[in-house]
Amino acid sequence: MATYPEDCLYTREHEWIRVEDDVGVIGITDYAQEALGDIVYVELPSVGDHFSQGEPFGNVESVKAVSELYMPVSGEVVEINEDLAESPQLVNEDPYGDGWMVKITLSDPTELETLMSASEYEEYVKEERQKEK
Amino acid sequence: MHEALGARFTEFAGWLMPVQYTGAIEEHLAVRTAAGLFDVSHMGRLEVRGRDALTLIQKVTCNDAARLRDHQVQYSALTTERGTFVDDLTVYRFREDHFLLCVNAANREKDVQWIRQHREDEEAEVYDVSDQMAQLALQGPAATEILQPLTDVQLDHIRFYWFEQGEVAGVSALISRTGYTGEDGFELYIPAASAEWVWNRLLDAGQSAGMKPCGLAARNTLRLEARLLLYGHDMDETTTVWEADLGWIVKLEKGDFVGREALRRQKEEGLRRKLVGFEVLDRAPAREGYPVLIHGRVVGQVTSGSYAPFLRKNIGLTYLPIEHTAIGTRFHIRVREREVEAEVVPTPFYKRPR
Numbered sequence: 096m097a098t099y100p101e102d103c104l105y106t107r108e109h110e111w112i113r114v115e116d117d118v119g120v121i122g123i124t125d126y127a128q129e130a131l132g133d134i135v136y137v138e139l140p141s142v143g144d145h146f147s148q149g150e151p152f153g154n155v156e157s158v159k160a161v162s163e164l165y166m167p168v169s170g171e172v173v174e175i176n177e178d179l180a181e182s183p184q185l186v187n188e189d190p191y192g193d194g195w196m197v198k199i200t201l202s203d204p205t206e207l208e209t210l211m212s213a214s215e216y217e218e219y220v221k222e223e224r225q226k227e228k
Numbered sequence: 229m230h231e232a233l234g235a236r237f238t239e240f241a242g243w244l245m246p247v248q249y250t251g252a253i254e255e256h257l258a259v260r261t262a263a264g265l266f267d268v269s270h271m272g273r274l275e276v277r278g279r280d281a282l283t284l285i286q287k288v289t290c291n292d293a294a295r296l297r298d299h300q301v302q303y304s305a306l307t308t309e310r311g312t313f314v315d316d317l318t319v320y321r322f323r324e325d326h327f328l329l330c331v332n333a334a335n336r337e338k339d340v341q342w343i344r345q346h347r348e349d350e351e352a353e354v355y356d357v358s359d360q361m362a363q364l365a366l367q368g369p370a371a372t373e374i375l376q377p378l379t380d381v382q383l384d385h386i387r388f389y390w391f392e393q394g395e396v397a398g399v400s401a402l403i404s405r406t407g408y409t410g411e412d413g414f415e416l417y418i419p420a421a422s423a424e425w426v427w428n429r430l431l432d433a434g435q436s437a438g439m440k441p442c443g444l445a446a447r448n449t450l451r452l453e454a455r456l457l458l459y460g461h462d463m464d465e466t467t468t469v470w471e472a473d474l475g476w477i478v479k480l481e482k483g484d485f486v487g488r489e490a491l492r493r494q495k496e497e498g499l500r501r502k503l504v505g506f507e508v509l510d511r512a513p514a515r516e517g518y519p520v521l522i523h524g525r526v527v528g529q530v531t532s533g534s535y536a537p538f539l540r541k542n543i544g545l546t547y548l549p550i551e552h553t554a555i556g557t558r559f560h561i562r563v564r565e566r567e568v569e570a571e572v573v574p575t576p577f578y579k580r581p582r
Contacts, residue, residue, distance in 0.1 A: 132445070133253040135535035136512055138564075154564070156513055158252040158535060159445050180511060 098125050100191050104167065104207055105216035111191065112167040114207065121167060122195040123155060123186065126220050131157040134186045137179040139196060144172045148206050152197065155186065168206040170199035248443040255446035256537040259409050260578075262438035263368030265430055266447055268408075268415070269423065272336035273361050274329040276343070278352030281325045288346050288486055289319065290469055292479035296321040301389045301406055304477055306342060307487030311468040311494060314342050316459055318406060320391060325352075328402070328417075330363075332459045346486060362423030366430060367413030367450075369580075370437040375414055378433055379403065383414070397429035408447065410454025410578055452543065453536050453578035455505055461516060462503060462531045462545050470494055471547065473503045501547045503531070505575035506559075508542035510568035514561040520546050521560040521567065527552075530561060536577060543577050544570075 103111040109127035112119045128134065136156040146152045146166040153164040175197050179185060186194035201207075211219060246267065248255060258264050276285060285293045290311075291304035300321055306314035315335040320328035331339045336356060343354045366375055372383050381394035381403055391404035402417040418426050431441060448458070457463055463472040469491060470478065480492055508514045514533040519526045533544030552559060557572040 132248060133251050133537075138512065156535075158449060158537070159247065161515065 098191075099213040099217045099220075101213045103191065103213065104210035105213070105219075106165060106167045106210060107219065108165045110165060110167050112207075112210065113191075114201070114204075117200055118173065119168065119170060119199050119201055120195050121197050121199065122190055123164070124216070124220075125190045126223075127162075128187050128190045128194070131155065131160065131162060133158050134183045137176075137183050137186060137196065139175045139179065140172050142172050142175060145202075146170065146172070146199075148203075148209075156183075164196065166199075167210055168199075168204075169202045171202070172197050172199055174198040246441075246443040248445045249441045252443070252445035252449065253537040255440050255442040256449050258438060258440040259368045259411055259442060259446065259450055260538045260580075261369070262440075263366060263370040263374055263413070263434055264409070264440050264442035264446065265427070265434060266365040266367065266442050267362070267423070267427065268365050268447075269362040269420070270333040271358070271363055272329075272331040272333055272339065272356070273358045273363070273417070274331060274336070274340060274343075275355045275357050276327040276329065276352055277325060277355070278350070279325055280350035281327050281352045282321075284343065284347055284350045284352040284354075285319060285327055285329075286483065286485060287350075288343050289317075290479065290485060290487060290491065291319070291477040292482040293319055293321070293327075294482065298323055299391050301391060301404055303389075305469055305474070306339060307469060307485070307491070308465055309487055309490060311470070311487040311490035312465045313459065313463045313467065313469065313472070314465065315339050316457065316463070316474075320402075320404065334460065360420055361417050362420045362426075364416045364418070364423070364427060364430065365407055365409075365413065366416065366434075366439075367407045367409040367411045367442075368439070369412060370434070370439065371411070371413040374430070374434045374437050374439055375403075378429060386414075388412075397426050399426055401426070408454075408456055409450040410456065410576065411450075411580055448532075449534050449537055452532050452534055452545070453538055453576070455545070455576040457503075457545075458532060467503075467547070468494055470499055471502055499550050501528075501549055502553045503545055504548050504553050504572045505577055506544055506546060506561075506570040507573045507577075508533075508544070508561065508568055508570045509558075510542070510563075512563045512566070512568055513542040514544050514563060514568065514570065516544075519562040520548070520570075521562060522549070522552055524560075526562075527559075539577055541577075543573075548572070 138154040151163040289304040302319045318330045386405045399422040407413040518530045520528045536543045560567040
């Protein structure tokens with residue numbers, strides 16, 4: 096069963112962001128990794144790149160498909176998860192932990208208010224699953 | 229039944245197909261190291277019956293079906309007048325007047341029409357029996373040990389690309405030593421009504437050997453590692469049998485057949501392009517449809533491409549101009565905004581140890 100950590104905020108495209116001090120850590124949710132299946136490649140931006148809220152910042156590929164990654168909020172990339180180059184399966188194994196993708200400094204923290212809480216996202220995923228059937 | 233196993237589905241040629249059960253990579257590796265069980269009932273199954281069945285098959289296919297003995301199987305192609313693929317198929321000979329053709333799901337109706345259209349005075353009829361039969365594939369090094377307790381047929385007497393008729397789990401079956409994974413294994417043709425029963429008996433029988441139910445995703449990566457082509461992707465009505473590098477199934481000397489003249493001419497004149505296997509020299513997989521470039525110019529696209537779970541590389545197939553098809557030739561593939569390097573490599577990418 097998919098999990099939804101309380102300390103994260105969520106997008107409709109199934110990214111999560113966890114804000115600690117001024118830095119936001121971003122990844123994809125347990126629901127997303129499960130739906131994608133075995134992840135074999137993660138394409139990430141470079142440190143210093145700027146993105147607006149909702150802009151694609153990379154790609155995640157499973158055996159079956161490629162999916163774009165979208166920025167939950169605007170910001171500048173300050174770190175990327177280098178381990179994913181060698182071990183993309185970390186996204187499957189630990190999507191909210193070792194499978195994180197980028198860290199950004201937020202340019203407009205008020206954008207966080209547009210994201211979903213854990214309980215809202217859980218409800219959203221339920222609806223998505225209904226649609227699948 | 230597949231849903232009970234946690235399968236995820238997709239629509240394919242009008243069939244609701246399981247994409248994966250436990251995970252594409254896990255299923256792929258199970259087939260390479262133990263065994264996997266696939267429901268391939270979506271495949272088309274045609275019977276050709278009548279006094280001139282062999283003559284009709286000889287006329288519409290490019291391989292030499294006259295070389296087949298009873299209970300032997302042959303990989304072949306239905307060819308157009310231009311020597312391109314109407315379809316690729318396996319030809320099963322029961323007797324001279326009775327054959328089974330296993331064809332691609334999406335081409336069933338086209339193939340039936342094509343064969344009927346080319347029948348003149350031959351006394352033979354083609355029947356689409358796909359819906360009456362189910363087809364299961366048990367593939368992998370443990371296939372024989374798993375299947376043997378369920379059947380009275382002596383499996384080690386069936387050679388590669390031969391078949392026997394007998395019973396599997398009490399159900400009458402055609403057991404053929406064929407497959408689409410690059411492994412040893414069997415394909416079972418059984419009455420559609422018995423499919424679930426046989427599937428479940430096989431699942432039980434294979435459990436202790438590490439057999440896994442497998443979906444379409446694993447089927448695709450397995451066939452690609454073994455360089456088995458996929459119709460509509462790696463070849464179709466625009467590519468000739470020579471160009472697809474399947475020259476071994478072209479038997480010009482067998483007598484006349486549809487497409488023979490074009491294939492003879494192309495052999496004489498030489499090829500301008502050929503399907504090659506490549507390895508991507510980058511972590512990014514090159515997928516179907518990605519543009520292929522030589523010296524900055526687009527010359528084609530990837531016809532099949534994937535991460536290869538057993539080889540742990542990114543591999544694929546593409547048509548290249550003939551002067552760039554030598555092993556070791558480097559070229560580029562556009563992966564989104566990047567151009568990654570790839571190299572022509574020998575195929576099959578994977579060959580099972582014997």
